Amino acid sequence: MSGGLGRIGVVTFPGSLDDRDAQRAVRLAGGEPVALWHREKDLRQVDAVVLPGGFSYGDYLRCGAIARFSPVMEPLLEQARAGMPVLGICNGFQVLCESHLLPGALTRNDHLHFVCRDQRLRVERADTAWTGDYEQGQEITVPLKNGEGGYVADERTLDALEAEGRVVFRYAGGNPNGSRRDIAGITNEAGNVVGLMPHPEHAVETLTGPTTDGLGFFTSVLKRLVTA
Amino acid sequence: MARVVVDVMLKPEILDPQGQAVQRALPRLGFEGIADVRQGKRFELEVAEPVSDETLARVHELAEKFLANTVIENFTVRVEDGGTSGDAYGDARGAVA
Numbered sequence: 001m002s003g004g005l006g007r008i009g010v011v012t013f014p015g016s017l018d019d020r021d022a023q024r025a026v027r028l029a030g031g032e033p034v035a036l037w038h039r040e041k042d043l044r045q046v047d048a049v050v051l052p053g054g055f056s057y058g059d060y061l062r063c064g065a066i067a068r069f070s071p072v073m074e075p076l077l078e079q080a081r082a083g084m085p086v087l088g089i090c091n092g093f094q095v096l097c098e099s100h101l102l103p104g105a106l107t108r109n110d111h112l113h114f115v116c117r118d119q120r121l122r123v124e125r126a127d128t129a130w131t132g133d134y135e136q137g138q139e140i141t142v143p144l145k146n147g148e149g150g151y152v153a154d155e156r157t158l159d160a161l162e163a164e165g166r167v168v169f170r171y172a173g174g175n176p177n178g179s180r181r182d183i184a185g186i187t188n189e190a191g192n193v194v195g196l197m198p199h200p201e202h203a204v205e206t207l208t209g210p211t212t213d214g215l216g217f218f219t220s221v222l223k224r225l226v227t228a
Numbered sequence: 229m230a231r232v233v234v235d236v237m238l239k240p241e242i243l244d245p246q247g248q249a250v251q252r253a254l255p256r257l258g259f260e261g262i263a264d265v266r267q268g269k270r271f272e273l274e275v276a277e278p279v280s281d282e283t284l285a286r287v288h289e290l291a292e293k294f295l296a297n298t299v300i301e302n303f304t305v306r307v308e309d310g311g312t313s314g315d316a317y318g319d320a321r322g323a324v325a
Contacts, residue, residue: 061294061295062297065294069294097299098297105300107238107242108246109245110243110245112245112249150243152300178245
């Protein structure tokens with residue numbers, strides 16, 4: 001792509017694990033991955049940002065709570081509020097909730113076990129910046145791996161999310177972590193910020209993933225950037 | 229130095245599977261009659277004396293912004309020893325995000 005379009009930043013925090021996989025997913029989708037360092041207050045003119053999975057700051061205090069105050073988050077929050085596409089995967093989702101870009105919080109799995117499995121998801125919204133290449137109601141399978149993936153929010157917030165159509169993904173074939181209303185991923189009001197616990201970046205080629213169902217996240221946002 | 233203590237607990241309506249796991253282990257250890265366990269966090273902040281209202285207000289702000297996630301947790305702020313006894317007790321049970 002020319003003119004800088006299709007540059008997708010991937011933030012590395014201390015303890016991030018899936019930043020390289022997220023970069024690879026961007027590349028396989030046809031975009032240009034740009035590594036962003038948590039200590040730099042600079043988004044290097046990217047068009048979108050992925051907050052990857054992992055255990056930033058060792059999950060100390062709360063998952064994502066310390067990363068949320070990293071210097072890189074300052075311009076990120078500002079740009080996200082202005083409409084830049086942001087995807088938070090797993091720990092990245094936790095960071096987005098901690099920074100209140102998305103409502104609710106992620107808590108310890110109700111059964112206390114770490115879960116690592118291929119997870120079916122139902123796509124509830126195919127019109128966000130990150131899900132345009134899916135069909136509403138489509139089921140996809142991507143890896144899920146977390147110990148603190150239980151999505152919680154008060155009833156009023158949950159009702160509002162449902163009423164506003166901001167639940168983007170729901171767990172299908174069993175709720176793996178006690179998430180309220182089977183919620184696996186949500187979006188903000190504008191649809192540019194999406195967070196989810198499962199890992200689309202691990203399902204982008206058959207050699208290393210259970211499916212290639214996750215690639216659509218990255219092709220979706222690249223298309224969105226071209227048409228924006 | 230004075231010690232300001234911030235206690236953080238999950239809100240009552242939030243499931244606490246860690247507390248439940250502790251509670252379920254109690255009979256095995258011979259401790260009966262404990263109906264419920266909730267697990268929380270305690271932060272001990274060493275600050276210069278005397279602890280002014282302004283300092284407590286700052287700690288309150290710190291707790292609300294960082295030490296607790298008020299979406300799922302409540303917190304209290306208090307001075308542990310010395311001087312002001314228990315009247316510097318800032319209860320934030322009603323705090324909302």
